[in-house]
Amino acid sequence: MSTRWKPNVTVAAIIEREGRFMLVEEHTSEGLRLNNPAGHLDCGETPEQACAREALEETAHGFTPTALVGVYLSRVPRAATGEDITYLRFAFSGEMGPLDTQRPLDDGIVRTLWMTPEEVRSSAARHRSPLVLRCIEDHLAGQRFPLSLIHADVESMP
Template sequence: MGDNKVRWKPSVTVAAVVAQDGRYLLVEEMTAEGLRLNNPAGHLDPGESLVDAVVREVLEETARPFHPEALVGAYLARFRHARSGEDISYLRFAICGEVGEAIAGRALDEPVQRTLWLTPAELRACPERHRSPLVMQCIEHHLAGVRAPLSLLHADASLYGHPAT
């Protein structure tokens, strides 16, 4: 690739897959297309490991502490935003785990309106409400038992402030 060309870079995101009593934890968030369902998810911040990012995002979007257990998958997806027409690629790392009780008085980050616990059947019945096809894809892989150890996710200790794995 020549020096005059812009290098393509996907947006890196993390998503939590949390199941409890046959239901999955989701957030309902306001988007340009209206209210949509999503896994608790968000963008990787500079200087943050993937595991640190998913713990932060779950806390911000659900007011619950998250205890990551395994990698469900890495997903590369391309979307065209309806409002702007912008073509964006996302590299999403889905991590499953458990959540603690909601922290009393902690507000949910904008644009999250509320959290919900839905069954897979309820989610399959409303794909038009999903923020993206990745919402259900991550859950289907979790249901199928797809798990990889978190030790597959490496972060350089000099950049991220904790031991590299």
């Protein structure tokens, strides 16, 4: 019997303030990498709920998604682990809330950084995936879709 292929569904918060973007520096199997605040969709969550949760866990800031920047499909072979993973990412722009100074950052997150678009571009070799820059470039280009584009049948969710 063959195994059914399933992409990993992820969400990302594209957070901009005064021309700078918030990234997280995190430990990965490939070493210290930069990423948008991002993570996996959990059972029972809508993509918007997952994005708000992941942003809070990784940055200690509340985040309210206000628009969908895009939906991205990316295959990422991981040399260090031999894994070949496909990600389906929902990236959101939105409003950042205040910092919760009592909240620790998620395991593996070293710190948050505010970077200019040029700093993000020049650090591409340190990005966790090519989607980090692509989502920021789409945000800078003004790409926004209404949240109503995503329909979640919440009545059928646990």
